[in-house]
Amino acid sequence: MNKKQGMQSVVFTNPPIITSTANIVGPMEGKGLLQGYFDYIMPDNLNGLASWEQCESYLMEYAIKRAIEKDNSTMEEVDCVFAGDLLNQLMSTHFAMKNLKRPFLGLYGACSTMVEGMLLSAILLDGGFFSKIVAAASSHHDAAERQYRFPNEMGVQRPPGAQWTVTGSGAVVVSTSGSGPRITTGTIGKIVDYGIKDPNAMGPAMAPAAVDTIWQHLQDIGRTPAYYDMIFTGDLGSVGRDLVIQLLQEKGVDISTNYQDCGCMVYKENQDAHAGASGCASSAIVLCGYIYKKLLQDKLKKILFLGTGSLHSTTSYQQKESIPCIAHAVSIEMP
């Protein structure tokens, strides 16, 4: 493709194909709204391992191996892997990739990581450099809580607007040949920061970044929201989702009838997750289970899929900085 100056989007000449996906979750996600859309539900959040971090590594390793297996491929056929997670220095990703022994490029986009990896995978494949790439992301509730907020053992009460970090991982296999939905375009996000400083309000903090990327995508590609059967964001939760609809309405764009946030699709009302799911795995497990199946069944034919990342750290919070956010998008279409 040829990119025009000022565009943040790319249009693929030979749209790469998502030939396989896999996901894995913890018990809480397994009892949620998406029962029947997971490859494996762990009996507990340790799964026999010594630490939550080791368990998160296992989650990613499982998702990648299972996706390759479902693709009827071998690990040796994977040209490279794009992956990342929420832990400091991508701890769970690195120990997963140590075991998988494939060429690897580490990403940090917080909860936008899955889409960042898919977008880069599609670019590398359409550019003719490789033939099969895996993109993966993971998060683990207990590992994330003790790193970002409070260890669970302290029993700190969570505010109503807080979200629940998903324990899980998803992996997609993107190939130059095979059958399945195709990644037809991608939009790279810019950092957007509206000055929100409360790390319990990540949904509202990320909403303007999602709005910026959706708006830019529609401008760049020349589409209206009606082109898509559904537009999905990654983990804005109920508060952030409503804000996205409202902010786009103020720009004259109506997505109120064909938009949902993955963070609102994971847990049941009575599961006490408050404003919904969050974490790299929120978008990853929904895409790699529910959404991918609906695409294969032709119940969804054209979707816009956004990963949304809240790029704060405990240090930036302690230093009273605001939360920089980003959103990347890919459009996925059945042939």
Next chain:
Amino acid sequence: MNKKQGMQSVVFTNPPIITSTANIVGPMEGKGLLQGYFDYIMPDNLNGLASWEQCESYLMEYAIKRAIEKDNSTMEEVDCVFAGDLLNQLMSTHFAMKNLKRPFLGLYGACSTMVEGMLLSAILLDGGFFSKIVAAASSHHDAAERQYRFPNEMGVQRPPGAQWTVTGSGAVVVSTSGSGPRITTGTIGKIVDYGIKDPNAMGPAMAPAAVDTIWQHLQDIGRTPAYYDMIFTGDLGSVGRDLVIQLLQEKGVDISTNYQDCGCMVYKENQDAHAGASGCASSAIVLCGYIYKKLLQDKLKKILFLGTGSLHSTTSYQQKESIPCIAHAVSIEMP
């Protein structure tokens, strides 16, 4: 280009051009071996800012802006930026990118980040998706010490094999047109882990990863070390450098006469940096100053440049895990 199965390397059809570079360092680096090769030397490690983390953000923002200025370009002409640093959740990168307002893809490769970004930039440009991309990386001694080891105020004695995290940042502008050295090939690394657990022995920990990628590069592209005027690694320091030479000798490859490590090129013997420099900025400031000038002067015509990353975290260390390492490579050649 067309990639052969099993190869970790790509060969560019229209090798992208490094049209500009810039760097910035702290006072200790400014008094070191590379005086005269820096765009700006800060008077101290805060440079008037409120925290070391804010200072590191400034370092990256300066390097990117200065590189664009030296390229006679505007920020609006930059299609996207690949960047990363060592801080948890890429804190300094995200606040720099918040100010720069360009499409951004976050990377975490520890000290391999600079080369990971250059490799991906070259792929996106040669693939025809964009025309101008910036790759940047930063590190800050004081911010890194308090995050990874001990706050400087504690005055903990450093072991003789320890390295000194560079305070600085480097940025390269990679373009599809213009003049300058070209990125002709790239090799994506795999994670290599020889079981070293001491975070004060990062050089020896990373050496096998560097060896793996150099070996793979030579196999993939069909070259011998003699093809290159020089082979550079990022931040192995004196202990790691000697190990690379020895490990490659055991494989029948001799790089003893045309190999140097950027970590050995930054500080003078009497600066008490022990085994040499480390950090994302070690390779970045050497490449964006000294090496780039030598290329433009035709004193170096063909180099292989490796970024080497030690992918541990404080949590992985506390959990007694070994240190996974990775190295990515690009070959840079004058036309």
